Amino acid sequence: MSSVELQTVRRALPIYAARRDLITECSQHHSLIVVGETGSGKTTQLPQYLLEAGLASHHHGNVACTQPRRVAAISLAKRVANERGVVLGQEVGYSVRFDDCSSHLTRLKYLTDGMLLREAIADPLLISYGTVILDEAHERTIHTDVLFGIVKAAQHTRKARNKKPLRIIVMSATLQADRFSCYFDYAKVLYIQGRQFPVQVYYSPEPQQDYLHAAIITVLQLHQQHKHQQGDILVFLTGQEEIESTERILVKCSHHLPTDCPKLIVRKLFAALPNSQQQKVFSPNPPGCRKVILSTNIAETSITLPMVKIVVDTGVVKAKGYNPLIGLDILCVQPISKAQARQRTGRAGREMSGECYRLYTEQAYSTLEEDTVPEIKRCDLSTVLLYMLALNINDVLNFDFMDPPSLESMVTALEQLHLLGAVHKTTQLELTDLGYQMSKFPLHPQLSASLLASQRLSYHTLFREEILTIVSMLSVESVMFTPHNKRDQANSMRNKFTSLDGDHMMLLNIYKAYKVAKGNKEWCHDNYISKHNIVKVAAVRSQLKQICSQLNLSFKHSQDSDAIRLCLLHGFFMNVAEHVQDGHYRTLSTRQEVYIHPSSCLFPCRPHPHLVLYSDLVHTSKCYMRNVSIIEPNWLLEVAPNYFKQTQH
Known part of the structure; x- marks a missing residue:
C-alpha cells in the first residue's frame, strides 16, 4: 500500500474525528482512560498523535505502548512504522521477550507488558518515558496488573520529586471504566466511537x-x-x-x-x-x-x-x-x-x-x-514477585494491586523463592545476591536457578554452555512437531536424538545436531523439527548468553550428563517424583499422583526409572510430567539437604 493510500486509511478510521480532542486531553491530563472498540484505530493512531503533537520527544520523553501478546506488539510496530514511512527499529520499534528491535532513536515503542516490567527493574521511575500506554487493559494479565501499581507509583514519585511528569493512558475495547478511573486517581474517561454495524x-x-x-x-x-x-x-x-x-x-x-x-x-x-x-x-x-x-x-x-x-x-x-x-x-x-x-x-x-x-x-x-x-488470581506468582523484589518493592503483601491475589498464592511463591536461594531466610522480602542475578534473566526462577547453578558451585563450572542450551529449549514452544498422519515416521526419525537419561539430554542432542546441520531447512523438515521454533531457540540462547556475559560468567563445554542433570536439579528439586508401581509416580513434595507424559522419551522405558525430575506438570485426563529426566537418589541431599529432610518427615 502506498503512503498516500495509508494516510487515506488513517483518516478513514473512527478515531480520526476525535484526533484534535484526544491531543488536547492528553496534553491537559496526566491520567486518562480510553475506551474504544476494536477497529477504531486507538492502538495504532493515538501513539502517533502524541508523536505528531510533539508529546513524544527528547524533552517530553518517549512513548511506551504495552500489549499482552508478543504477536500484537510486533505486528503493531510494523504497521505503524509502515504508516509513518520509517525504518522499523528507529523512530518506531518493538521489544518482546528475546527480541528487541529498538534503538536510541526510538520514540514510540510497542512492547509486551512483561518487557516494560523488566525495564522498570533497571529504571523504577521509567524516566526514559513521558507516556506509558497500557493497552488491552481488560485482559488483566499478571504483568499488566503489576504494571498498574508500578506506573502509578512512578507517576506519584516523579511528581513528588519535581521530575518530568509521567502520563498514563489506559486503553481497552471493553472495560469497567469507572473502576479503572477510581484506581488511577479518578482519571478522566474518554469514549471513542467505532464503526459498529448491527x-x-x-x-x-x-x-x-x-x-x-x-x-x-x-x-x-x-x-x-x-x-x-x-x-x-x-x-x-x-x-x-x-x-x-x-x-x-x-x-x-x-x-x-x-x-x-x-x-x-x-x-x-x-x-x-x-x-x-x-x-x-x-x-x-x-x-x-x-x-x-x-x-x-x-x-x-x-x-x-x-x-x-x-x-x-x-x-x-x-x-x-x-x-x-x-x-x-x-x-x-x-x-x-x-x-x-x-x-x-x-x-x-x-x-x-x-x-x-x-x-x-x-x-x-x-x-x-x-x-x-x-x-x-489464578497463576504462579514466583516470577513476578522476583521482579517486584528486584524493584525494591519489599512490602509485596501490601502492594497496591487493583485485585490482590490470595495470600496463599503469595506465600507459596515467596517460599519457592526462598528454597531457590533468591530471598533471605529471615525476612523473605529481600533478594540475595543470587536473587538479583536471577532477576536479570527473563526466565522462570527455576530455570534461572538451574542456569546459575552451573557457575555457582565450583564443581559445576564447566557445564553452563549445555545448561544454557537446555534452558533455551525449555523457553520456547516445542521444537518437535508431529503431523497427525505421520506420527510413526516422526517418532522413528527422532529416535536418534533420544537419551537414556531423559528428555533434557534429548533436547540438547537435537540442538547440537541442528548446529552441525548449520540450520539446514531440509534437515529440519526430514527430522520433523520446527524450523521456526528452533531458530527462536538460537535467538533466545544468544540473548541469555549476552546476559551471562554482562554478569561476567564464563563459558565452557562438557559432555558429562550427570553434571548437567545435577545443575537442572538445583532449579527443579521441588519437581521430583518417585515410581510407586506400574508407571504410577508420586511427587516427593506433595504426594500428588503423576505419570510420565507419552511424548517423553522415557515413557517406553522398562523398568520404570525410580526417581525423575520434571520441568512442568500438565493436567488433561491425568496429571502428566513433561520434560522428564532420571536422577540419582544421593543427589537430593547434596542439592537441597534441608528441603528433603523436611519432606521425609
Whole structure:
C-alpha cells in the first residue's frame, strides 16, 4: 500500500474525528482512560498523535505502548512504522521477550507488558518515558496488573520529586471504566466511537455436548445458507490442537459441498503460528471463495479481522489456572465471561451487519461471570514477585494491586523463592545476591536457578554452555512437531536424538545436531523439527548468553550428563517424583499422583526409572510430567539437604 493510500486509511478510521480532542486531553491530563472498540484505530493512531503533537520527544520523553501478546506488539510496530514511512527499529520499534528491535532513536515503542516490567527493574521511575500506554487493559494479565501499581507509583514519585511528569493512558475495547478511573486517581474517561454495524445474536436451543462437532456443523450449514452473500466466518476455538483438527475436517468436508457453493478456504490464527502464516487471514479472498478463520481468543481484541460477517462462538476459552498447594499449572478449557461473549459478537459487525451464533443456550449465557477473573488470581506468582523484589518493592503483601491475589498464592511463591536461594531466610522480602542475578534473566526462577547453578558451585563450572542450551529449549514452544498422519515416521526419525537419561539430554542432542546441520531447512523438515521454533531457540540462547556475559560468567563445554542433570536439579528439586508401581509416580513434595507424559522419551522405558525430575506438570485426563529426566537418589541431599529432610518427615 502506498503512503498516500495509508494516510487515506488513517483518516478513514473512527478515531480520526476525535484526533484534535484526544491531543488536547492528553496534553491537559496526566491520567486518562480510553475506551474504544476494536477497529477504531486507538492502538495504532493515538501513539502517533502524541508523536505528531510533539508529546513524544527528547524533552517530553518517549512513548511506551504495552500489549499482552508478543504477536500484537510486533505486528503493531510494523504497521505503524509502515504508516509513518520509517525504518522499523528507529523512530518506531518493538521489544518482546528475546527480541528487541529498538534503538536510541526510538520514540514510540510497542512492547509486551512483561518487557516494560523488566525495564522498570533497571529504571523504577521509567524516566526514559513521558507516556506509558497500557493497552488491552481488560485482559488483566499478571504483568499488566503489576504494571498498574508500578506506573502509578512512578507517576506519584516523579511528581513528588519535581521530575518530568509521567502520563498514563489506559486503553481497552471493553472495560469497567469507572473502576479503572477510581484506581488511577479518578482519571478522566474518554469514549471513542467505532464503526459498529448491527449484529443479530442466535443461541443454541439446547446445550451442546460436543462444541467442536457443533461448530463444524454450524460452519458448513451457514456456508451453504449464505452461498449468495459475501462475508467470512470466524470461529472461536480454544487452542492450536483444536484448530488444526477442525481445519482437517473442514478441508475434507469442503470437497463434498454442492457445486453452487463458494469455495471454502480455511485459515488458522493462534499466537504460536509463524507471522507469515498469521498474515494469511488478512489476504483478500479469490473470486468465488469464502474464508473460515479458526482462531483462539487472540481475535477478540488484539487483531481486527476485515470482512467477517458471521461469528461462531463456542463459549469456551483455554485459560491458565494454578494450584499453589501442589504447584500445578493447569491450562484448562472453561466458560468465557459475558464481557468476552460481547467482544466475540462485535467481531461480526466491523464491515457490515452480521450474525453471531452462540453454541450455548441463553440460560447458560445468563450464568456466565460478568468479567474474566484476572490472571494474577489464578497463576504462579514466583516470577513476578522476583521482579517486584528486584524493584525494591519489599512490602509485596501490601502492594497496591487493583485485585490482590490470595495470600496463599503469595506465600507459596515467596517460599519457592526462598528454597531457590533468591530471598533471605529471615525476612523473605529481600533478594540475595543470587536473587538479583536471577532477576536479570527473563526466565522462570527455576530455570534461572538451574542456569546459575552451573557457575555457582565450583564443581559445576564447566557445564553452563549445555545448561544454557537446555534452558533455551525449555523457553520456547516445542521444537518437535508431529503431523497427525505421520506420527510413526516422526517418532522413528527422532529416535536418534533420544537419551537414556531423559528428555533434557534429548533436547540438547537435537540442538547440537541442528548446529552441525548449520540450520539446514531440509534437515529440519526430514527430522520433523520446527524450523521456526528452533531458530527462536538460537535467538533466545544468544540473548541469555549476552546476559551471562554482562554478569561476567564464563563459558565452557562438557559432555558429562550427570553434571548437567545435577545443575537442572538445583532449579527443579521441588519437581521430583518417585515410581510407586506400574508407571504410577508420586511427587516427593506433595504426594500428588503423576505419570510420565507419552511424548517423553522415557515413557517406553522398562523398568520404570525410580526417581525423575520434571520441568512442568500438565493436567488433561491425568496429571502428566513433561520434560522428564532420571536422577540419582544421593543427589537430593547434596542439592537441597534441608528441603528433603523436611519432606521425609
